[in-house]
Amino acid sequence: MKKLIAFSTALIALCGVSCSEKPTSSNSRVINKEQVQIVDNSRIYKKTELPSPDELQGISNIFYSEKSGNIHIFGTDSEGNEKVCITDSDFSMYSYADLKLKMDYSKNESVAFAVSEDNIFAVISTAVQAEENEEISFTYRLKTYDNSGNELSVSDFTIDDSLLSECLYNGIRSIRYAGENRLILDIDSIFLLIDTEGNVIGTLTEETANDYIESANGYIRHYVENNGYYGIKSDKTTEKLIDFTDSGLSGISAISPIAKGEFACLSEGKLYKLSERDIAEYSQMQTITLAAASKIDEIQPMIADFNAESNLYQIDLKNYLDGYEYSAEGVENAVNDLEMDIISGKIPDMVYLDTNEIEKLSSKGAFADLYGFMDSDSKYSRDEFLPNYLEAAETNGHIYSIAPTFMIKTIAAKTKHSDIQNWNFEEFKNVYNSKSADMTLFESANNRIAVFGFLSDDCNDFVDYGTHTCSFNSQDFINILEFSAEFPSAEEYSWETTSCRNDTALISTLYIKSFRDINVQNQSIFGDDITFVGFPSENRNGSVMTLSNQFAIMEDSPAKDGAWSFIRTFFRDDRYYGNINGIPVTEKGFEIAMEEALEPPYYIDGESNQKIPMKETGYNFTNGTETEIAPMTEAEQAKYEAFVRSITRAVSGHYDNSINSIVSEETSRYFAGACSAEECAEAIQNRVSIMLSEQS
Numbered sequence: 001m002k003k004l005i006a007f008s009t010a011l012i013a014l015c016g017v018s019c020s021e022k023p024t025s026s027n028s029r030v031i032n033k034e035q036v037q038i039v040d041n042s043r044i045y046k047k048t049e050l051p052s053p054d055e056l057q058g059i060s061n062i063f064y065s066e067k068s069g070n071i072h073i074f075g076t077d078s079e080g081n082e083k084v085c086i087t088d089s090d091f092s093m094y095s096y097a098d099l100k101l102k103m104d105y106s107k108n109e110s111v112a113f114a115v116s117e118d119n120i121f122a123v124i125s126t127a128v129q130a131e132e133n134e135e136i137s138f139t140y141r142l143k144t145y146d147n148s149g150n151e152l153s154v155s156d157f158t159i160d161d162s163l164l165s166e167c168l169y170n171g172i173r174s175i176r177y178a179g180e181n182r183l184i185l186d187i188d189s190i191f192l193l194i195d196t197e198g199n200v201i202g203t204l205t206e207e208t209a210n211d212y213i214e215s216a217n218g219y220i221r222h223y224v225e226n227n228g229y230y231g232i233k234s235d236k237t238t239e240k241l242i243d244f245t246d247s248g249l250s251g252i253s254a255i256s257p258i259a260k261g262e263f264a265c266l267s268e269g270k271l272y273k274l275s276e277r278d279i280a281e282y283s284q285m286q287t288i289t290l291a292a293a294s295k296i297d298e299i300q301p302m303i304a305d306f307n308a309e310s311n312l313y314q315i316d317l318k319n320y321l322d323g324y325e326y327s328a329e330g331v332e333n334a335v336n337d338l339e340m341d342i343i344s345g346k347i348p349d350m351v352y353l354d355t356n357e358i359e360k361l362s363s364k365g366a367f368a369d370l371y372g373f374m375d376s377d378s379k380y381s382r383d384e385f386l387p388n389y390l391e392a393a394e395t396n397g398h399i400y401s402i403a404p405t406f407m408i409k410t411i412a413a414k415t416k417h418s419d420i421q422n423w424n425f426e427e428f429k430n431v432y433n434s435k436s437a438d439m440t441l442f443e444s445a446n447n448r449i450a451v452f453g454f455l456s457d458d459c460n461d462f463v464d465y466g467t468h469t470c471s472f473n474s475q476d477f478i479n480i481l482e483f484s485a486e487f488p489s490a491e492e493y494s495w496e497t498t499s500c501r502n503d504t505a506l507i508s509t510l511y512i513k514s515f516r517d518i519n520v521q522n523q524s525i526f527g528d529d530i531t532f533v534g535f536p537s538e539n540r541n542g543s544v545m546t547l548s549n550q551f552a553i554m555e556d557s558p559a560k561d562g563a564w565s566f567i568r569t570f571f572r573d574d575r576y577y578g579n580i581n582g583i584p585v586t587e588k589g590f591e592i593a594m595e596e597a598l599e600p601p602y603y604i605d606g607e608s609n610q611k612i613p614m615k616e617t618g619y620n621f622t623n624g625t626e627t628e629i630a631p632m633t634e635a636e637q638a639k640y641e642a643f644v645r646s647i648t649r650a651v652s653g654h655y656d657n658s659i660n661s662i663v664s665e666e667t668s669r670y671f672a673g674a675c676s677a678e679e680c681a682e683a684i685q686n687r688v689s690i691m692l693s694e695q696s
Helices: 206-210 300-309 328-343 355-362 371-375 387-393 425-433 448-462 475-484 515-526 560-571 587-596 634-646 657-671 677-695
Strands: 004-007 036-043 045-049 058-064 070-076 081-088 095-102 110-115 119-128 137-146 151-157 174-177 182-187 190-195 200-204 219-225 228-233 238-243 252-257 263-267 270-276 286-292 313-319 350-354 405-414 507-512 530-532 544-547 549-553 602-604 611-613 617-620 625-628 650-652
Touching: 045 263, 058 110, 058 252, 058 263, 070 110, 095 119, 095 137, 119 174, 119 182, 190 206, 200 206, 219 252, 228 252, 286 560, 300 313, 300 560, 313 560, 328 350, 328 355, 328 657, 350 355, 350 560, 355 549, 355 650, 371 560, 387 544, 387 634, 405 515, 425 475, 448 475, 448 650, 448 657, 475 657, 475 677, 507 515, 515 587, 515 617, 515 625, 515 634, 549 560, 587 634, 657 677
Parallel strands: 036 238, 110 174, 286 313, 286 350, 544 650
Antiparallel strands: 004 036, 045 270, 058 070, 070 081, 081 095, 110 119, 119 137, 137 151, 174 182, 182 190, 190 200, 219 228, 228 238, 252 263, 263 270, 350 549, 405 507, 405 530, 405 544, 602 611, 617 625
16 A cells, blocks of 8 residues: 655756756755655556667666657767767667767866757856866856757856855756756756856746746656655656665666656666556565665665565565654664554564664564574575574574674784783783883774773673663773773873884774775784784673674564565675675675685676776775785685684674763763762663663
8 A cells, every 4th residue: 555655855856857866975955845745656667678778888867758759868988978879768779969078077077968859958067277276166068959969059158156156066967948948957956047048047946946847747857766766746746656676676877757657767787668567467476564764775776686586575665764864863763663663563574673673672572583484494594604693693592683794893903912812801901001101002092081982892792682781880891991091081182193003002993894804904904913802801702793784574474484585685695796895694605705805806897797806905094004905815814714703792883872872971970080980880870771671
C-alpha cells in the first residue's frame, strides 16, 4: 500500500525533464524549504539495456521532447568534446552532432544544456582571474543549436554582481527552457530569467520559476532525491514516480521520462529503458521490509541487485532517516521513530542498525537467532565464518545480528618499546614511565581530556546495552581517570606534534579499515616492527572489532527465510575482491583479502578487464608526511592474520551522545579538582545506571 509521505526536502532544479546527480560542492548553500507533501505513486520497473551511444565516452544528461518525440543524450567523446546523440523513444537509430565545445577545467569552465521543441541551448560559464590574488569573476556564453545540433548563434553576456551577491559559486548549475524563447538559469539556487540572446529579464524564486515551465507528460519538473525519482505537477503537488531500490536500480546519474510511460536512464554507466513490470511478474513475490535509520549508500546497490535478480522476494526499504539531517541527532530521532513503530506493532522483517541499538532491542527478544539459519544453510554454515568474529558477536550463545565486514580499533607501539600484546594498565604505565621525558604518550593531543578519551575508547568497554548495565566504578575506569589527570589541561597544553616513527611518541591509536590497511598504517606511522598493545585493560582484551550498522531479522517476521536469503548475498566471494573497506567475516573472504594484500592495490580496466596496479601511499595526518608503501610480506601477513584472529570483542562504531555528555560533565569536575577519581566514577555509574534502566 503506497502512502503519503511528508518531509522537508531541498529540491534540485534540473534542466527540462532530465536530471543529474545532486551537487556535492561544499560551497552549496543550504536552502530552507517549507514542508513538502509527496504522494508515493511509484511503480516497479524492469530495465532493458539499450545500445550504447558509441561516440559518447560519458553521458551527462538525457532530455525528451514530448512534442518532437526526440531524445537527446548529451555527453563527451574520447577527446573530451561535448556531443549530443539524437534518437527516438524506440532507440532505433542514433545520430550524432559535435557541439564544438570542450570544457577547460583548469579555468573552472562548466556547461549546462536544455532543449525545446526546435532548439538545443548550451550556457557556458568560465571563471576568470586576471591576477593571482584578484577576485574571481565569471563570464557567460549562450550557444543555440537547431534540434539536429547545428549551431545557429552565439551570445556572450554578463550578469550584474548585485544579482549574485548571495552566491558562493557563480557557475551555472542547470538551465531550463521556459517557453517564448526564454531560459531559466540556476546559479547556486539563484534563478534568473533570460532571453535566448542572453539578456537578463529578471530574478525568480524557485517556486515562481516553476510557473514559467510548460507541462511535459503532466509534470513541470523532475528531480532525483532520497533514492527515488520525483515529478512536480503544474498544480505544485509532488509525486514519487520511481523507487530505485524497488526497481533494482543503483548508481543513477541521468534519467528522463520518455513516451508510453517509460523512462530512459543511465545506471552504473549503462543506458537502460525502464518499463513498468506486469503485475503478474511480481504478484507472487514475498515482500520483505527492511528498516534502516542511517545512510544506506553501501547496501543500496545490493538491494537493487537482489530485487533485480530474485524471483521469490522483493526488498522494500524503509529508511527512517528520510526527513532528518544525517547527524548524531538526526540518526537518534530516526532510531526513536523506528523503535516506536516496533512498540506499536509496525514490525519490519529485518533491520539495518547500529550495534548499540541492536543490543538494546535484542535484550527484549526482538530478533531471531541467526545460528538457526546458518545451521540449515548448505553454504554459509557456522564453519564458513571467522570463529573469533562469531565469538565477538555472540550474546549468551546466540547471534542476533551480522555484518559482512568489520573494522579494528587498537593501540600500537614499536616492538622495541614494548613487546606486550594487549597489556594491562600496570604494564602500560610501567612502559610509559620508563621512557625519557622527551617522549610523549601520543603523537598529538597529550592533554588530560584527549588522553582520557583515547584510553577510555569512548567508554565502549564500560557499557553493556544488552544487560542495561555499566561498570564505570571499576578499577579500570578509575585508573584511566587518575592517569589522565597527570597531563596538562587543554588550555595549558602547547599542542606540540611528535612522531612514533622518530621515537618521540610512544603509541598511536590505529583505526584499521581493511586487512591491507594494517600494512599501510604500520609503514606510514611507525616504519618498524610493531606490537598491538591494545587499550590497557585488566582482561587483556584491548583490541576490538568496530561494528557500525548490522543486519538483524525480527523474531516475529513471517518472512525470516527471505530475509536471510537477502543477507547471505553479502557473503558471496565476489563481494570481497578488490580494494574493499572492511575485514571480511567469512573464512573465504578473509583468505581473499589476505592474498590481495600481498599485491599492490589495483583497478579493473573496463576494456581489457585486466588488473591495473596502482601506487600505494600512506599518509600520516599527525605530521603531514606521505610514505610509499611496499607490499606486505608473507611473514607480515602471518603476523597480521594472527592479530586479527585474536580479537574476540566487538563494540559499536558510534558513540552514545547521552552517555558521553554525562561522562564529560563529571570528568570535568574531577579534572577541576572538585572530587576524587572514585567519587567521579561513582557519580557517572549512578547517572548512567539510571538512564540505562529507563531504557530497559
